[in-house]
Amino acid sequence: MFRAFRTFGWGCFLAGSLAAFAQNPLVPQGGETSILASLAGDQVWPSISLLPSAGVIAWQDNVIDKNGSGIGGSILNSSLFVGGHPFCVDKTTTGNQINPRVQLLANGNIVFVWQSAVGGVPGIYARLATGTAKGKTAYGTNFYTIDTRVNTYTKDQQADPAVAALPDGSAIITWSSLGEDGSLWGVFARKLSAKGVASPAKEFQVNQFSQYNQRKPAVAVLPNGNFVIVWVSEQERYYNSVDVYARIFTAAGVPVTEEIPVNSGTNYCDTPDVAPLNDGGFTVVWAQKDLAVSTNGWDVWGRAFGPSGMPQVADFRINTFLFGDQYRPKIAAGPSGDLVVWTSMGQDGSREGVFGRFLQGGTSAAGSEMQINTTTISQQLHPAVAWNGINNFLVVWSSFAGASGIGPSGFDLYGQAYTLNTTQ
Amino acid sequence: MLLKHIKCAGVLLGLAAAQQAGAFTLWGPVEAWQTPDLDYSSPAGAIRYYYHFVEPGADDHEPGAPKNFGEGSRLTTPIVTYGYDDTFLQYFGTKGVAAVDSAMAVLNALPSYSRANLANYLTDGNEQVNYTAQALELLDIKSTVLFLMAEHMGLMGETHVWDLAGRAKYATPACAYEYFTVDRNYDPITYDPTAYVNGRLIDFFIWDGCAQAVNVGDAIEFPADTGAPRYTSVATGGGLQFGAYYLGMTRDDVGGLKYLYNPAHYAFQSLDSNSVVSTFTSSWMPVGTNAITGISNFDGLIGGAGKITFIKVAFDSLLNPGFTPITYTYSMPFVTNSKLTQVKVSRTITQPDVLFTAAFLVGAGPPLMLSDFARSGTIIPTTYASPGGGVTPSTIAANELITLNNVGPIYYNYDPFFLDSLNYFAYPVFNWGTFDGSTNTPIVYPQGSSLAALEAEVLQGGAPLPISPWAPVVTTSTNTTTGTGAGGGAGAGAGQ
Numbered sequence: 075m076f077r078a079f080r081t082f083g084w085g086c087f088l089a090g091s092l093a094a095f096a097q098n099p100l101v102p103q104g105g106e107t108s109i110l111a112s113l114a115g116d117q118v119w120p121s122i123s124l125l126p127s128a129g130v131i132a133w134q135d136n137v138i139d140k141n142g143s144g145i146g147g148s149i150l151n152s153s154l155f156v157g158g159h160p161f162c163v164d165k166t167t168t169g170n171q172i173n174p175r176v177q178l179l180a181n182g183n184i185v186f187v188w189q190s191a192v193g194g195v196p197g198i199y200a201r202l203a204t205g206t207a208k209g210k211t212a213y214g215t216n217f218y219t220i221d222t223r224v225n226t227y228t229k230d231q232q233a234d235p236a237v238a239a240l241p242d243g244s245a246i247i248t249w250s251s252l253g254e255d256g257s258l259w260g261v262f263a264r265k266l267s268a269k270g271v272a273s274p275a276k277e278f279q280v281n282q283f284s285q286y287n288q289r290k291p292a293v294a295v296l297p298n299g300n301f302v303i304v305w306v307s308e309q310e311r312y313y314n315s316v317d318v319y320a321r322i323f324t325a326a327g328v329p330v331t332e333e334i335p336v337n338s339g340t341n342y343c344d345t346p347d348v349a350p351l352n353d354g355g356f357t358v359v360w361a362q363k364d365l366a367v368s369t370n371g372w373d374v375w376g377r378a379f380g381p382s383g384m385p386q387v388a389d390f391r392i393n394t395f396l397f398g399d400q401y402r403p404k405i406a407a408g409p410s411g412d413l414v415v416w417t418s419m420g421q422d423g424s425r426e427g428v429f430g431r432f433l434q435g436g437t438s439a440a441g442s443e444m445q446i447n448t449t450t451i452s453q454q455l456h457p458a459v460a461w462n463g464i465n466n467f468l469v470v471w472s473s474f475a476g477a478s479g480i481g482p483s484g485f486d487l488y489g490q491a492y493t494l495n496t497t498q
Numbered sequence: 499m500l501l502k503h504i505k506c507a508g509v510l511l512g513l514a515a516a517q518q519a520g521a522f523t524l525w526g527p528v529e530a531w532q533t534p535d536l537d538y539s540s541p542a543g544a545i546r547y548y549y550h551f552v553e554p555g556a557d558d559h560e561p562g563a564p565k566n567f568g569e570g571s572r573l574t575t576p577i578v579t580y581g582y583d584d585t586f587l588q589y590f591g592t593k594g595v596a597a598v599d600s601a602m603a604v605l606n607a608l609p610s611y612s613r614a615n616l617a618n619y620l621t622d623g624n625e626q627v628n629y630t631a632q633a634l635e636l637l638d639i640k641s642t643v644l645f646l647m648a649e650h651m652g653l654m655g656e657t658h659v660w661d662l663a664g665r666a667k668y669a670t671p672a673c674a675y676e677y678f679t680v681d682r683n684y685d686p687i688t689y690d691p692t693a694y695v696n697g698r699l700i701d702f703f704i705w706d707g708c709a710q711a712v713n714v715g716d717a718i719e720f721p722a723d724t725g726a727p728r729y730t731s732v733a734t735g736g737g738l739q740f741g742a743y744y745l746g747m748t749r750d751d752v753g754g755l756k757y758l759y760n761p762a763h764y765a766f767q768s769l770d771s772n773s774v775v776s777t778f779t780s781s782w783m784p785v786g787t788n789a790i791t792g793i794s795n796f797d798g799l800i801g802g803a804g805k806i807t808f809i810k811v812a813f814d815s816l817l818n819p820g821f822t823p824i825t826y827t828y829s830m831p832f833v834t835n836s837k838l839t840q841v842k843v844s845r846t847i848t849q850p851d852v853l854f855t856a857a858f859l860v861g862a863g864p865p866l867m868l869s870d871f872a873r874s875g876t877i878i879p880t881t882y883a884s885p886g887g888g889v890t891p892s893t894i895a896a897n898e899l900i901t902l903n904n905v906g907p908i909y910y911n912y913d914p915f916f917l918d919s920l921n922y923f924a925y926p927v928f929n930w931g932t933f934d935g936s937t938n939t940p941i942v943y944p945q946g947s948s949l950a951a952l953e954a955e956v957l958q959g960g961a962p963l964p965i966s967p968w969a970p971v972v973t974t975s976t977n978t979t980t981g982t983g984a985g986g987g988a989g990a991g992a993g994q
């Protein structure tokens with residue numbers, strides 16, 4: 075097997091790598107910051123959840139549980155820096171724990187959700203911890219449940235968990251499950267109460283069309299307490315179609331709508347994310363492959379929907395740099411709009427970089443596409459984004475840090491905060 | 499002609515309508531119609547244009563060609579020995595040996611393939627990433643050997659989910675072609691052709707080199723999602739990303755082995771030349787007349803071996819050229835005159851079946867190419883000739899020579915960019931490593947290479963590099979800012 079240079083062509087991107095911040099609705103607050111300082115091993119796939127006073131971060135870590143991949147967690151202070159030492163989230167460290175998600179609940183407690191192969195076949199696990207204030211002083215000791223398996227179907231594997239906080243202090247957790255709906259992957263969900271009790275007795279099926287794959291769900295809670303789950307469905311519209319669908323449920327998990335088609339085009343779609351709108355609707359973003367211009371690869375698209383699930387606008391492309399892959403978007407809702415972030419190949423002049431753009435009112439792209447990472451050499455990837463409820467978006471990502479002087483430290487977590495530009 | 503095309507498309511749609519979880523691809527000798535212009539490795543081992551020049555990194559040359567269902571080749575011995583020669587031992591040392599041994603242990607830990615419960619094997623998440631190793635572009639030896647052995651056992655990769663079966667040029671306009679595309683990917687449970695591999699939808703586009711005056715076309719697979727890796731099956735050589743490592747074999751890999759090596763899966767095949775049938779018993783023959791001994795080059799309707807066990811044998815070409823022959827004895831299912839029986843086989847080896855070596859594998863350009871590995875083996879064609887000209891399974895001989903590239907850490911400079919040591923990207927292009935998801939620091943080969951030095955080179959770019967016997971070679975350039983760059987050479991980038 076011959077293997078050619080992955081570095082080919084990177085230099086071609088240098089000239090186009092300058093990010094423009096002029097007229098941008100967002101203003102960087104300070105510079106790029108190391109979230110956790112330099113830790114041994116690789117800290118990747120971060121997830122964050124913020125409140126005005128504090129926040130929490132989780133990540134995948136190949137050191138922290140001393141047994142393959144584990145889940146790390148830490149408390150962020152109001153300045154969006156780590157307020158305590160990193161702690162290990164997974165109590166059962168057997169096997170690999172990957173794909174973490176973290177969510178602050180309505181009562182201030184924290185739910186961590188992840189994918190674990192502790193039983194041999196990967197499943198979805200969750201663990202609850204008390205509020206952030208205690209976390210500052212008793213980090214790593216404030217869990218009040220053990221690792222709880224969320225899925226009840228165990229005949230085959232589960233993957234790609236997502237979580238959102240419901241108004242009653244519980245969490246809604248969704249994931250992909252292989253074989254459970256009778257045909258390849260399907261999307262399922264289950265509530266986890268503030269006490270760590272999962273309900274209903276068996277997870278409920280989210281997708282109505284169950285043939286082929288339904289996968290990679292995301293979830294957001296709407297202002298009226300309902301929640302919306304979005305996912306990818308294959309061959310639902312026609313042979314080889316790959317589209318994004320959404321469905322709204324009450325807080326009790328009762329369907330409010332049928333499946334709602336999200337994208338209107340015919341290109342392949344993937345990795346959707348969703349955020350609520352102030353009017354009760356929601357905005358969906360996703361990656362979409364440009365099948366007409368193959369060199370453009372994947373782009374980031376979005377579309378806003380009303381409270382009933384009716385589309386408010388046509389699909390719109392969010393990234394402006396088209397060459398190569400812009401993929402795996404994440405979205406967070408602020409008071410006047412959303413911040414969408416994604417990974418872009420080669421755009422910052424050196425492998426992966428993190429880019430973002432503001433969506434005014436969640437319905438249209440506003441301002442320029444922003445390069446979020448300042449350090450560009452090697453890889454910056456796996457971005458996550460959250461709004462702190464008052465004045466800041468925080469974007470975190472994983473960046474190759476290499477040697478720290480005390481030995482190899484691999485990937486570390488970095489962050490960049492933004493405030494809304496009130497001078498416009 | 500148009501009607502025929504429409505019919506063909508209808509067949510493909512119908513096949514794809516059935517729901518399958520995943521699939522495997524089989525390989526065997528290249529057939530006459532599998533020509534270079536359809537981008538097959540024709541003859542065996544030749545370059546596949548698209549995967550060599552257009553999108554390097556996948557399976558650019560292969561030991562054979564994909565097969566239709568029922569035509570795939572396989573080993574006909576349940577025991578395959580392996581060993582290392584001095585070039586491998588010198589470069590990769592004991593840690594390299596341990597890495598290869600651990601790959602063989604994964605395969606040996608599989609149950610008898612026909613009894614394997616496919617639900618026990620991952621469709622998603624089998625390829626994990628050590629992110630530091632990824633940033634340093636390290637290629638995992640253990641995972642690479644898993645691929646090589648999957649191929650050696652008869653499985654082929656996902657660049658053959660879709661293949662061209664025909665390509666015809668119209669007189670006008672220029673570069674107007676029509677194509678036949680076929681599905682060479684089979685579900686491990688239903689054995690139906692499918693567009694899914696390990697539960698993942700694989701689509702294709704047809705690439706044609708006509709516009710570049712290249713007489714090659716190919717159906718190029720791509721997954722209908724953004725997920726990495728691009729390929730999931732271990733049997734796909736180009737599927738292994740830098741920094742990635744396999745946890746084991748995927749569901750579809752095991753499904754393919756389950757199909758190929760099922761003892762009840764009979765095919766007219768040969769035993770290799772090292773094998774002698776020592777006893778041949780058949781229940782339908784009168785007692786006393788059924789013993790046949792000493793048959794070499796035995797062939798007939800043979801069942802699958804059930805499982806392949808890999809056994810390490812001592813071999814040192816430098817110190818011990820006189821390898822002590824080893825004889826293994828086992829039974830193989832055999833059908834004669836519609837009766838199931840067993841043949842006892844004695845197989846004597848005079849060197850390891852699979853021999854791991856190391857050599858310098860950098861190709862002359864342009865474009866510059868380097869090979870992670872090279873391998874050569876033997877196909878024993880079936881002795882059965884179908885009157886209709888159809889193809890039956892051949893035998894993959896147990897012997898295979900595998901050579902891993904021992905070029906060492908290697909870097910890339912690209913004129914007119916990054917001409918001098920102060921500005922070039924000091925990115926490592928490729929290096930062998932051993933790593934997993936643990937806290938253990940990745941091992942970089944040859945032993946003695948420093949992970950920390952590699953990291954520093956990645957991050958420092960044009961800054962002075964640490965003095966190392968493996969410092970990068972600097973491109974000769976008139977713009978070089980120091981006097982040490984002309985002609986490059988080890989250490990040229992250091993201390994400036």
